Amino acid sequence: xxxxxxxFLLALSINASAQKLGISYFGHYAILPGAxxxxxxxxxxxxxxxxxxxxxxxxxxxxEPDNYHDFLFNVNVGQQIKNVNKKSxxxxxxxxxxxxxxxxxxxxxxLGNGNRENVERDTFHFFHPxxxxxxxxxxxxxxxxxxxxxxxxxxxxxxxxxxTMFLEFGIEIDLKKRSDE
Amino acid sequence: MNRNEFLGKLxxxxxxxxxxxxxxxxxxxxxxxNIDVNxxxxxxxxxxxxxxxxxxxxxxxxxxxxxILEASSVxxxxxxxxxxxxxxxxxxxxxxxxxDPDVLARLLDDSSINASIDIINYSPPEISxxxxxxxxxxxxxxxxxxxxxxxxxxxxxxLNDFIVPYIEADIIYxxxxxxxxxxxxxxxxxxxxxxxxxxxxxxxxxxxSVLKDGDINIxxxxxxxxxxxxxDVYMPDGIKVFMEFxxxxxxxxxLEGGLFQMNEFDGDKVYYNAAFGKDTNKHIFAxxxxxxxxxxxxxxxNKQALIDYIxxxxxxxxxxxxxxxxxxxxxxxxxxxxxxxGSYTHGNFxxxxxxxxxxxxxxxxxxxxxxxxxxxxxxxxxxxxxxxxERLLADRG
Numbered sequence: 001x002x003x004x005x006x007x008f009l010l011a012l013s014i015n016a017s018a019q020k021l022g023i024s025y026f027g028h029y030a031i032l033p034g035a036x037x038x039x040x041x042x043x044x045x046x047x048x049x050x051x052x053x054x055x056x057x058x059x060x061x062x063x064e065p066d067n068y069h070d071f072l073f074n075v076n077v078g079q080q081i082k083n084v085n086k087k088s089x090x091x092x093x094x095x096x097x098x099x100x101x102x103x104x105x106x107x108x109x110x111l112g113n114g115n116r117e118n119v120e121r122d123t124f125h126f127f128h129p130x131x132x133x134x135x136x137x138x139x140x141x142x143x144x145x146x147x148x149x150x151x152x153x154x155x156x157x158x159x160x161x162x163x164t165m166f167l168e169f170g171i172e173i174d175l176k177k178r179s180d181e
Numbered sequence: 182m183n184r185n186e187f188l189g190k191l192x193x194x195x196x197x198x199x200x201x202x203x204x205x206x207x208x209x210x211x212x213x214x215n216i217d218v219n220x221x222x223x224x225x226x227x228x229x230x231x232x233x234x235x236x237x238x239x240x241x242x243x244x245x246x247x248x249i250l251e252a253s254s255v256x257x258x259x260x261x262x263x264x265x266x267x268x269x270x271x272x273x274x275x276x277x278x279x280x281d282p283d284v285l286a287r288l289l290d291d292s293s294i295n296a297s298i299d300i301i302n303y304s305p306p307e308i309s310x311x312x313x314x315x316x317x318x319x320x321x322x323x324x325x326x327x328x329x330x331x332x333x334x335x336x337x338x339x340l341n342d343f344i345v346p347y348i349e350a351d352i353i354y355x356x357x358x359x360x361x362x363x364x365x366x367x368x369x370x371x372x373x374x375x376x377x378x379x380x381x382x383x384x385x386x387x388x389x390s391v392l393k394d395g396d397i398n399i400x401x402x403x404x405x406x407x408x409x410x411x412x413d414v415y416m417p418d419g420i421k422v423f424m425e426f427x428x429x430x431x432x433x434x435x436l437e438g439g440l441f442q443m444n445e446f447d448g449d450k451v452y453y454n455a456a457f458g459k460d461t462n463k464h465i466f467a468x469x470x471x472x473x474x475x476x477x478x479x480x481x482x483n484k485q486a487l488i489d490y491i492x493x494x495x496x497x498x499x500x501x502x503x504x505x506x507x508x509x510x511x512x513x514x515x516x517x518x519x520x521x522x523g524s525y526t527h528g529n530f531x532x533x534x535x536x537x538x539x540x541x542x543x544x545x546x547x548x549x550x551x552x553x554x555x556x557x558x559x560x561x562x563x564x565x566x567x568x569x570x571e572r573l574l575a576d577r578g
Contacts (some may be wrong), residue, residue: 029324067304067327106300106332106458111343112294114286160306161430164322 003156022146024170028070036072054078054093062127063167068103072128080136088137097128099154120145124167126154128164128177136172144172213290213567216303218243219576222381225250227358227369227397229543231275231559232386232547234340235288235566237348243574249348250356250372252520256345258388259549260522260559262337268512269459270335271423273513275559277303278329278336278470284560288567289343298339299332301458305433312438316498319436332458332525336559358399359521361385363543382573384545386563386566390416390522401504414550417448418475419515419524422468422491423455425508429464430499433457435475445526448472452495471524479516487512523559526550537565542578545569 019041026036038058079095101124108118118168130152136144148168155161216239226233226241229251240247255261259274278284282300308322329341345352357373361383370378387397393411403411435452448471455467468491470478481487488510495503515521526533526549537551547569552561 032324064324064327067302103304106299106301108297109282109285109300110297111286111289112292113295114283116283118295160320162323163305164321 017040019175020100020144020172021175022058022170022172024146024148024168026062027167028062028064029058029165030120030167034070034166036060036170038076038172040172051079051081052082052089054080056093056096058097066104069130070100070102071100073098073100074128074130076130076132078132079097083171089136091131091132091134091136095128095130095132096151097130098153099126099128100124101126101159108158123158123176124157126159130164134168139171142174146170146172158181183290201536212244212467213287213564214571216243216571218573218574220245220246220382220574223247223379224382224384224573225368225378226378226386227361227370227450228252228258228548229352229388230386230388230548231260231336231340231562232549232551232566232569233258234344234348235385235563236349236386236547236570238289238344239567239570241347242350242578245574247351248378249352250358250378250396251354252351252357252387254354256352256354257337259515259525261513262335262478263511266423267425267456267465267511268461269333269456269463270338271455271465271511272331272335273339273423273511274515275377276330276338276421278331278457278560279555279558280560282329285339285489289564294343296343298334301330301332301564303328303330303458305454305457307432307541308417308434308436309432310436311498314497316435318432322434330458333460345434357393358387358397360400361544362400363541364401368543382543382545384547384566384569384573386562388416388521388523388548389526389550391520399544400430403477406535407538407540410535413532414526414528416523416529417472417523417527418479419471419511420468420475420478420532421470421515422478422487422512424466424468424488424503424510426464426466426503427506427508428502430502430506431466431495435498448474448524450474450490452498472527475516475524479514484510484512527557530556537568539569539572541577542572545573 022038022040026034029033036058038056041055042052056076058074058076063069074095074097076093076095078088078091080091080093082089092100102121104119105122107116110117130150132148132150134146134148136146138144150166152164153161154164222564224245224247226236226249228248229249233249234256238248253383262270262272264270285298286457304323304327306320306323308319309316310319358370359373360371362369368380368383392441425504433454433455437450450470452466455465478487481490492504492507515524533556537546539545547565549557549562551565553564553568
């Protein structure tokens with residue numbers, strides 16, 4: 001956890017001119033509910049490039065009701081492929097993350113009132129390398145809608161390794177641009 | 182999403198139908214019906230499986246005079262346990278809870294009960310498939326598969342502890358019903374032992390195979406529509422085998438075939454870690470097989486031949502580790518059970534409404550085949566009993 005926090009602070013301290021805040025639906029296998037918050041940085045020197053590099057610390061959460069909650073801390077390094085004549089652009093990147101999983105293992109079913117009692121959980125820790133591909137569309141000078149597909153692997157845990165797939169869609173808001181720009 | 186649907190939909194929908202299993206189970210909740218009692222006669226229940234026991238339990242609540250005639254020497258039907266094979270009781274029959282476990286409370290419908298049952302959140306993380314002579318990791322299937330199991334009890338102990346005590350005195354064992362004559366107001370029931378019973382209403386809860394095979398001579402005969410419906414459904418072979426090993430060399434679940442091959446057979450076949458989620462260090466691996474694929478197992482000449490066949494199969498999967506670490510096994514051949522003769526309902530489910538329909542409001546039907554929803558499940562069988570008794574007590578005749 002401490003290392004993740006340091007990584008985040010490092011990312012935030014980079015001298016970057018473009019900074020975007022992303023809020024998105026983050027669906028494990030598309031339909032298991034989740035949400036993600038990301039902070040996108042583009043180093044000043046590359047901001048105007050056709051293919052600017054981006055650094056993106058992210059925090060996410062996804063869950064299956066009555067089964068598990070997963071918390072993701074991820075750093076994504078990627079590139080945007082822009083066409084100045086178009087309002088949309090592509091992006092791709094590689095991520096390295098950590099997932100903290102809280103999973104219900106058992107509980108007591110009360111036969112009188114039907115309630116679940118004494119819910120027991122196990123906690124699992126995973127590393128989560130991933131690759132992603134996204135499509136972004138400007139909806140105003142300050143904001144983009146985006147759709148992103150991420151394929152990853154939950155691994156190096158006491159729990160079995162498993163493939164992950166996320167479908168993400170949300171909005172990115174440019175924190176530095178003024179709305180009249 | 183239950184095991185049956187899981188295995189089936191793997192083949193057809195490539196897992197799509199399995200998503201959000203816990204949401205789906207929450208949506209499939211059924212509550213027991215409110216019952217208006219307009220009937221005060223005598224009822225005979227044929228069969229002391231889940232549906233028969235539950236029908237008795239509900240009738241008892243309404244002080245209706247009834248008896249249960251059970252063909253075998255034990256109650257439970259396809260719900261059966263052994264508590265001597267290993268350190269935890271094992272379901273030799275129905276095992277998974279294919280819905281939200283609060284159904285266990287809803288079926289009893291008694292807020293004064295001060296008891297609880299420990300439940301395993303069954304979402305096994307290690308899933309493999311055996312395909313083209315190779316075992317392949319498919320752990321991501323676990324994201325689409327979720328059910329529940331009893332932790333240190335069984336379906337049998339649930340029935341035995343919370344239903345049977347109320348009705349034990351009303352169960353008559355070893356009474357094989359041979360005929361039912363409902364041509365007069367007083368329904369006559371005869372057994373192979375020559376005993377005669379009479380009742381105002383009868384609830385038939387025998388397995389579908391027994392009904393199809395004509396073990397019970399019903400007079401007047403069943404309506405043609407019902408006979409046609411019976412011809413459209415069947416109970417294929419079914420077997421369960423539990424094995425103890427000295428080491429844990431297997432994943433939690435092994436399925437056979439690829440994504441598009443699993444529906445090749447009409448049935449289910451799965452090897453699974455039967456000790457998953459239990460408080461034990463014992464290594465218990467089990468085979469659950471129903472349908473065409475089960476035939477080769479149920480037709481083995483004896484138990485030694487059966488386990489030899491299975492160990493040979495597992496040795497192929499696991500490079501000989503099964504034979505090397507095998508300790509002992511126990512099997513339950515449901516096809517060979519004289520009053521069961523198969524697994525659970527398969528076939529054309531569109532005809533089930535016809536099968537559930539009572540005859541002349543005198544002969545009622547309950548059981549897993551007759552479940553209002555969730556056919557082929559224990560809770561479905563129990564729910565069908567509630568529905569049948571509700572209609573019987575409404576006395577629409």
